[in-house]
Amino acid sequence: MPVLEQPSDVLRQFCHGDLDAFEALFHRHQSEVYGWIVRDPTAAEDLTVETFWRIYRAHARFDPTRSFGVWARRIAANAALDHLKATRLETDLPDDLPTPPLPDPGISEEIRRKTARAFCRLPPMLKVAATLALIEEQPYKEISEALGISTGAVKVRVFRALRFLRKELQRQGIEP
Amino acid sequence: MNEHDQERIKQLLKNSLPPISGRMHAELRRDLWPALLKRLEAAPAAVPWFDWALLAAVAACLAFFPGAIPVLLYHL
Numbered sequence: 001m002p003v004l005e006q007p008s009d010v011l012r013q014f015c016h017g018d019l020d021a022f023e024a025l026f027h028r029h030q031s032e033v034y035g036w037i038v039r040d041p042t043a044a045e046d047l048t049v050e051t052f053w054r055i056y057r058a059h060a061r062f063d064p065t066r067s068f069g070v071w072a073r074r075i076a077a078n079a080a081l082d083h084l085k086a087t088r089l090e091t092d093l094p095d096d097l098p099t100p101p102l103p104d105p106g107i108s109e110e111i112r113r114k115t116a117r118a119f120c121r122l123p124p125m126l127k128v129a130a131t132l133a134l135i136e137e138q139p140y141k142e143i144s145e146a147l148g149i150s151t152g153a154v155k156v157r158v159f160r161a162l163r164f165l166r167k168e169l170q171r172q173g174i175e176p
Numbered sequence: 177m178n179e180h181d182q183e184r185i186k187q188l189l190k191n192s193l194p195p196i197s198g199r200m201h202a203e204l205r206r207d208l209w210p211a212l213l214k215r216l217e218a219a220p221a222a223v224p225w226f227d228w229a230l231l232a233a234v235a236a237c238l239a240f241f242p243g244a245i246p247v248l249l250y251h252l
Contacts (some may be wrong), residue, residue: 023209026208026209026212027207027209030204030207030208030209031204034204034208035204039193041205045205045206045208045211048208049208049211049212049215052208052212053212053215053216056216107187107188107191107192111188111192112188112191112192113192115188115189115191115192115193116192116193119189119192119193130189134185134186134189134190135189135190135193135194135195136195137195159177162177162181162182162185162186163177165185165189166177166181166185169185169188
């Protein structure tokens with residue numbers, strides 16, 4: 001994900017609570033935050049608003065010499081984690097799974113559905129790490145910055161997610 | 177779990193839940209700024225209860241021990 005650096009005066013104005021500067025930052029970063037972790041469009045919109053609301057509330061704590069993008073993604077990751085924890089029991093599989101641009105002909109619709117179901121069952125902390133590392137293929141360093149943990153801890157979460165998924169798939173009769 | 181298993185699960189995941197990075201602009205259905213403004217106006221930042229408690233404790237201290245006011249001002 002590209003990190004868009006801001007002119008420092010916009011960041012400084014944002015630190016002082018300037019709404020115009022915040023709007024400029026919002027329009028530059030909203031598409032980065034939208035749908036970053038949560039895929040459901042309505043939830044992704046709500047989370048984008050929630051993330052930027054948290055960002056504005058914390059404007060005084062932002063260090064303008066640091067990257068706004070990294071800071072925003074960290075807040076977005078926390079907001080997504082809160083959302084996943086809150087909706088864990090309610091989340092169900094969507095009726096129509098998104099089709100990849102180049103689908104593998106060896107993977108049937110049923111296997112795709114079972115894999116998605118297994119993924120839905122991941123605990124929130126593992127799901128966030130797995131989404132960013134395995135699906136979005138973000139570098140471990142960026143994930144660690146977004147989640148506020150070490151790269152080693154990210155690797156552990158990804159490994160635990162993979163182990164969980166293998167067990168879930170086996171339980172559903174799929175041998176990875 | 178060996179590397180082959182890991183790669184296979186990764187492949188299954190990418191086929192079941194394709195990545196969304198790169199097609200964000202197409203998916204963002206509307207400008208969310210008006211919704212954010214509404215949220216900012218609706219919910220002014222609430223002061224946490226412990227901040228009020230701390231303020232009350234400091235006020236009580238100053239009321240009972242006025243001699244502490246210069247000390248407090250010095251430390252501020």
